[in-house]
Amino acid sequence: MKSEAVFSYHERTKHRPERSAPAPETMDWANQPEPFRFYRGAEVTRFDPEPDACGLSALELFAGPPPSPAPVTTENLGRLLRYSLGLAAWKSYQGATWALRVNPSSGNLHPLEAYVLMPEKKGFSVSHYSPFLHGLEALHTLDGENTHDTVQGVPLILTAIHWREAWKYGERAFRYTHLDMGHALSCLTFAARMLGWSVQIMDGIGSDTLTRLLNLDQVSWPGWEEEKPICLLWIGPKPPESGLTARLEASVPSPCCTSPNALSANHRTWDAIDTVDEATEFPSHWAFAGLPPAPMAPRPPLVSAPEWPSGKATAESLLLKRRSAQGYIKETSRISLSHFKGILKSLMPGNPPFALLRQPSAIDLLFYVHNVEGLPSGLYLLVRTQKKARLMADLQRPFLWEEAVDDVPFYFLEPGDMRRLARLVSCNQEIAGDGAFALSMLADFEMTIQNTHYQYPLLHWEAGMIGQSLYLAAEMAGLAGTGIGCFFDDLIHEHIGLEFKAHQVLYNFTVGVPVRDARITTLPAYAHVDKL
Incomplete structure (x- = not known):
């Protein structure tokens, strides 16, 4: 099969x-x-x-x-x-x-x-x-x-x-x-x-x-x-x-x-x-899982105050500014609760780009919070799939499940310094523990794939969409993000008590204050075209 x-x-x-x-x-x-x-x-x-x-x-x-x-x-x-x-x-x-x-x-x-x-x-x-x-x-x-x-x-x-x-x-x-x-x-x-x-x-x-x-x-x-x-x-x-x-x-x-x-x-x-x-090739006359095409709609406000550091920049400059951070300054990598809440809102289903998939979201986000002002360090979960009850049953750990942020389904699971864990599960990469926060994208996997084999690429599409939204939202907050494709899948599952393959991690990500390498020169994107 x-x-x-x-x-x-x-x-x-x-x-x-x-x-x-x-x-x-x-x-x-x-x-x-x-x-x-x-x-x-x-x-x-x-x-x-x-x-x-x-x-x-x-x-x-x-x-x-x-x-x-x-x-x-x-x-x-x-x-x-x-x-x-x-x-x-x-x-x-x-x-x-x-x-x-x-x-x-x-x-x-x-x-x-x-x-x-x-x-x-x-x-x-x-x-x-x-x-x-x-x-x-x-x-x-x-x-x-x-x-x-x-x-x-x-x-x-x-x-x-x-x-x-x-x-x-x-x-x-x-x-x-x-x-x-x-x-x-x-x-x-x-x-x-x-x-x-x-x-x-x-x-x-x-x-x-x-x-x-x-x-x-x-x-x-x-x-x-x-x-x-x-x-x-x-x-x-x-x-x-x-x-x-x-x-x-x-x-x-x-x-x-x-x-x-x-x-x-x-x-x-x-x-x-x-x-x-x-x-996983798409057959003729394949279809999404049941939602109609979403019209372009107003996006919900992120937060009203304080001002986003890059909010007044042009849309073009933000899109061109995005970079993958190569390292973070651990001592200054922090984010205000207001900006963090704005990032959480930007990741919720129904907003562009997620409406593109025209089917219910299949990915929840496990956060390793290191330095978010107003939140204790620890493990959190952003429930994007509207399947909180099932997650509570599948995660075989005595987590707190306390509501952590108003207006967003963001839950405090357990307190503690998660820097070591974030590094460990991200193939021992320091960058995962040096930022303001890191996260793992947890997909509703087994049931999704059993129902439709070509959903496997679509799960990764949704994870990639979340990644790009994080890149831009991090830049808006005056920070920088980076995707982490190397991670120890089953170590993450083991820590949160997943005993079955119902859920699988597809992508890790981290956000913080980037280290700037002054030895590297930035050149214009299309100066070379005039010389061709």
Whole structure:
């Protein structure tokens, strides 16, 4: 059964104190994958890398009514991509340079690619988005008719190249790829909000159809560099027209006239990734678990006072500012209760980006509180799933379950200094204990996967969305976050008394005052484009 393949993969790829998940023993630097995909022979349409500001403040990304919808134009599409999947900056140290993107990625390896289907009078034109060029590489067309005289929105397909992550992380790369998918979905949602647009995941269209629409089955490339389509999105000010997926399924792509660049000369095969990828492919006419598409709605206020340190900054500057902290200043890593409460509110289901999944939330958050003003240090739980009674039964420990914060289902479980525990369960990484707080994302796992095998990636998407919301909320509070993909799954389960596999941790995260490395120089994101 496909669900059994998922359970087997998840168990096999757990890190344990006595051994890590299967991964390369050394870094094969000669075969490090190229971080950017290019298509030889493609005509490139470049966007303006520094578009005018939309007028939205950073705080308005999180609270208040959405702005009036902007028209769907090439300029606004470029703005959306610039502040979701584009480059944020370049870094330089001792002659080495590397790019940072707006969307976070495990190890800065970026396994995702994006393809835009621009509506035309006859069907769609298919283009690959190049973050390096901040432009569209024209690939081919899809025949068909459009039913609207004006463009109502744009379909966008996200794909994955597992090899980019597997080069470093081995079998666990499938997990990290789908966490990155959640990061990207969150980034697209926040960037769309700047334009008064919304993002919708289009269920009802399978992986095989998306492969055909992108001509990925016609490309001759090494097997390990194969791209796998993940999902189809609709992005724009209005909902997609009725019958869009059926029209796409009936579309016929024109022949390939371009070819992608090679990413590595050699590779190492990880059969476990291929097995779980095949087991979790979206079938034709798949569907979410029952909630209708959520309209864009006003976001609840975070907190009224004190002022958020980055609240008056522009929305664009906040999205470009996000960084993964490399270390924290333990002595000053603290957060006010007001800002902490605002972060908790921003993580609750129903808000963008979480409404994107159109099904009940499956992830609760276990907090290791180190230094939150007004809260005792200890272990806490933010109940996002509305399943408190079940959690109380499943967590086989005599926890306190005391309400800790007004207006938020945040419960004090046990007092104590959790710094050592946070470090220990995060593969002994100091950063987990040096911040203001850390957390583990606890998924309603067994029941979810048994019911629908392709929910395994969706659980990671939700975890990645939570991660990106934490990144931005931390920046709003004058702090910085970092995702922790290396953790000892079962040590966390053991500490909270989980005796069964009903719940599983999918992602750890931590927030604090970052250490700034003055030796590293920050360079503009797109100064290189003028030299090409």
